[in-house]
Amino acid sequence: MKNFFLVFAAGAALFCAVPARAANLTGQGISTNDNLGAERTTFSNTETITLRQKVNNTVSISSSIVFVFSIISPAGAEGFRHEGNSAPGTAGGAQTQLSGISISSFYTVPGSYIFRGKATLGTETVTQEARFTISSPNINLIYPPYGARGLSDNPLMFRWIASGASRYRITVSDSAGLYNPVHTAVNSGESLYSYPENPSQPREQLVADQVYYWKVEGLDSSNNKIAESNIYNFSLKAQASSQSRNIMVSALELSSPALDFTKPLNFKVTVFNTGSSAESNIGVRLSLGGLSAQDSPKQIMFISPGEKKEVLFTAFMPSDQQESLAVACVDVFDDNIPDNCKTMLFSKNTGVPPPLKEKKKLTYDEMFAAITKRLGPDAAKSLEGYTFESLNCANCSADELAAIISALISGDAQLVNASVLDAIGDATAAAAAAPNSSASAAQLPAAGEEGPETQLDVQALPAGGINEWTGYTEAFQSPEAVSFAIRNRKEWKKVWKTLSSEDTPDVNFDEKMVVGVVSGSKDRAETVRLSGKRKTDTGVAFDYYMIEAPEGVRPPLPAYIFKVYDRSDEKAEFKRLDVLKR
Known part of the structure; x- marks a missing residue:
């Protein structure tokens, strides 16, 4: 028993000696400091930074303590590294620092960075870490855009590109200097803010046709301003004006060729907000041959006035159908229901809509009647007694013009914002419309054929123009x-x-x-x-x-x-x- 105890004690003594040796070099602190030496954990990307680390050595040896400085980005990559600082290996405390490092030299994106300091003495290494945050002082405003006039958004949504701040302060004022603002608010760090529809104070109610100015400031966790945007301005539409809502399916097409109809087809649906108000949570559906697409419906979370969104679907064509109708629709009740859906007919022979039938041959009188019918009664009255002598189309071919006229007659197309203008010059007037002249026959070619060049007088736009x-x-x-x-x-x-x-x-x-x-x-x-x-x-x-x-x-x-x-x-x-x- 005595011998066993002695061996155990010796083993225990040997076990305790290992951590005692490793503790010769210990970390005593690591920090990030500004150019005045103050310890900070929040910086902007335009400042300089000082990196400092401290260690303690309990033994004196001839080797030096070698320090390494590195900075890790939010993505985990090493964006900065410095080697070469050292201190004598004598017993006691040792400190080293790097001063005046430009943050822009390693800055990538706003977020949390890690300063990692390493100290090595012989075979011992001590690693210490400190986290700090870098934000960008530049906040880019997105919506409303600068100088926007006549907005009818309800609610009015302010949007910007975030700078990495903890929260953002939004200021709205009726003065360019933002003096005595009509509304201020602080959010929780999101890059958007919805203006209250029913504010508590009467002065906060935005007035139509009044120019308002707004900006966004980034705040840190202590509410100190660390970022700021430019000042943008906007105005709202007069109350007498009607607010329009129209979400249309402007295009339905294959996003990749249909090579094998036993596999799903890939569709792309383009949704266009042609109204004057922003819309949110719009459902988009697609079916093929009466069967819903695999991933239908999908949601569009937000779409601004004038903005287009593309939505992708995959759908199987029913095996018992040789031709299938694809139907894409948006789930919204707006001012123009007919354009909420778009259809496309597919044939297994080609994977595209069946070929169009041969177009009938049209005379100039038939073309003239089709166009004047769609110009409206006022324009038609202005053209009484006129017939076509020739037909001009800038930047389109004869085949394209023929397709346009045929579509007008069939009802597949319509004239938008068309009007009758006075002819300028005798030559132009004679070429555009000749009173009581005899009609000339215009033979429209069938699809795929090339018509004679003399049938249509296609003129190019004049070069240059007012710009x-x-x-x-x-x-x-x-x-x-x-x-x-x-x-x-x-x-x-x-x-x-x-x-x-x-x-x-x-x-x-x-x-x-x-x-x-x-x-x-x-x-x-x-x-x-x-x-x-x-x-x-x-x-x-x-x-x-x-x-x-x-x-x-x-x-x-x-x-x-x-x-x-x-x-x-x-x-x-x-x-x-x-x-x-x-």
């Missing part, structure tokens, strides 16, 4: 300049109506955009000029300047300029250059 408009307007009475980046015809038409009673100029918004600036009432601008477009880190920027009126002369109204540029869907910023005087 800049300037003048004075009373529509925008703001102390500060107002800028626009217009990317769709609906918005362009709305803005143009405030500037002119003439027809809205035609712009191809698939390839172009319209950029505009209206001077403020305090600018005394005689002229506004756009000097160019350039690429920036956050999108594109448009530079502009103003020429002041001579001393003692006050312009009658704010000056404006609108100009066509190549389309860019990136964020648009406006940079005002020095004001020029005459």
Whole structure:
């Protein structure tokens, strides 16, 4: 027993000696500090940071204590690493730090980062970690867009790109400086905020046609401001105006070729909000041959006015059907029920709709009658006594024009926003419409055939054209300049109506955009000029300047300029250059 006890005790002594040796080097703290030396756990991506670690050594050896600094991103990747700092291996405390590190050198996205410090002495290594948060000081506002006018959203939803802040403060005011705001609110960190439909204070009720200004500030956990957006402005539609709701299925098509009808077909449904109000929780359904698609229905959580959403489905074509009808519908009761669904007929022979029947041959009189019938009574009255001498179609072929006319007669197509215009010049008038002239026969080719070039007079649009408009307007009475980046015809038409009673100029918004600036009432601008477009880190920027009126002369109204540029869907910023005087 005595011998056994001695052996056990010796083994125990040996076991205790191992942790005692490992404890020679121990961690005494790790921290992240600002440029003033204060310990902090929240930073912005524009600051510098100091990394500090402390250890204690209980033995003196000839080796040095070697330190390693590393920073781990929210995604788990090592974005920063530094080696080379060291301290003598003498007994006692040791401390080291890295100062003035630019956070932008390792910043990737807003979120929680890890500072990991390692200290090594001989075979011993101590690892310490400290978490800290980095946010971006830039908050990008999304909706309402800058300069939006006539909004009818109910509720009005504010949206922005988050910066990583713990919460966000939304401020809405009727003054450009946000003095005495009509409404303020703080959310819980979401990148959206719904304006109350029935606010508690009368002043918080938004008034139609009043220009409101809004911005978003990012706050940390202690409610300190760490991020801020630019100031955007908007207005609401007048109460007398009706609010329209229309969600339509604008397209139904295969997203991939139908090669094997024993396998599911892949469909793409395009849903388009053509109304004036945002919609949420829209159900989209698809059936093929009377059977619902495997993943039908699907939900569209939110769709803004003018926005399109694509929804994908997979569906089997019934094995006992040679032809099947695909039907896509949205579950919404809006102002235009007929366009809530779209159909497409499929044949197992081709996987596409069966070929169209051969088109009948039409005379110019038949074409003329089809078009005037759909122009309405006023336009038809203006064209009494006229017949077609020739037919012009810019940017379309003879086959395409033939298909358009046939669709008008069959009822598959309709004329939208068409009107009768006075002919300009004798030659144009003679080519467009000739009173009491005899009708010429126009032979429309069957599908797949190429008609004679002499049957249709297809003229190309003239090169160039007006791409800049300037003048004075009373529509925008703001102390500060107002800028626009217009990317769709609906918005362009709305803005143009405030500037002119003439027809809205035609712009191809698939390839172009319209950029505009209206001077403020305090600018005394005689002229506004756009000097160019350039690429920036956050999108594109448009530079502009103003020429002041001579001393003692006050312009009658704010000056404006609108100009066509190549389309860019990136964020648009406006940079005002020095004001020029005459």
